[in-house]
Amino acid sequence: MEFLLGLEATTSGLNAQRQRLDAIFQNIANVNTTEAAGGGPYKRQVVSFEALLNEKGSMTVGIKSIGTDPSPGAMIHDPSHPHANEEGNVEMPNVSMSREMVDMLSASRAYEANLAALRAGRSMAQKTLEMSR
């Protein structure tokens, strides 16, 4: 039995959204990284979720995968760039700043919603305790 109602679901939700935020921060930090580990420009990280029924029968959310977005980045003509190809073009990361900002907002709102659910669960547990007063 969970003492705080919905604790398993809520913690999994908080954890999932935080991991998503981590990936978004990483994408923003690497918006101009033209050479990442493994060669080529940095590729946008995408976190995908899946619904999981845990062994206690509670519905939770889990990280299905943290993958890379394979779409090509924009080509910029800059012959002076050390990572420029023979034609003088540089492939930039496929990170779109506006898209990351929107994702960040959506992830942090979802994180807050999970916190609100936790508060409601906690006040319900508190009410149960107060019954014996």
Next chain:
Amino acid sequence: MIEGMFAGGNYATSLELMDVTMARHKALAANVANVHTPGYQRIDIPEPFMDKLEAAIKSGDEVEIKGLGIPEMKEAKGFEPQTADGNNVNLDEEMMFIAENAFAFEMSAQMISSSLRRLETAITGRVK
């Protein structure tokens, strides 16, 4: 006398409602957690159970209410997909359900504790 206080349909209803709202909170918290899960279908108390609960409360039959037990959460019908992937969790709606559910829980908890307080008054003869 004392049995009368705890044997009535109202007391059984409050106990049952506490169990149901606690179970529902877990389901609603799971829905909020899965707000960004592709294709997730929100879970809730199945409608047949709600109908049975309503009928039992209306009848006031204690045995019937006690026999209801805790519902198993199922995928809810009739909710429009919110995103292209088919996820049908509407965050605003879900937060409203959570608030509403917590209120119903509080109400039944208060019913039970006031029954207990009345019993205390009867025993001690003092009104707290």
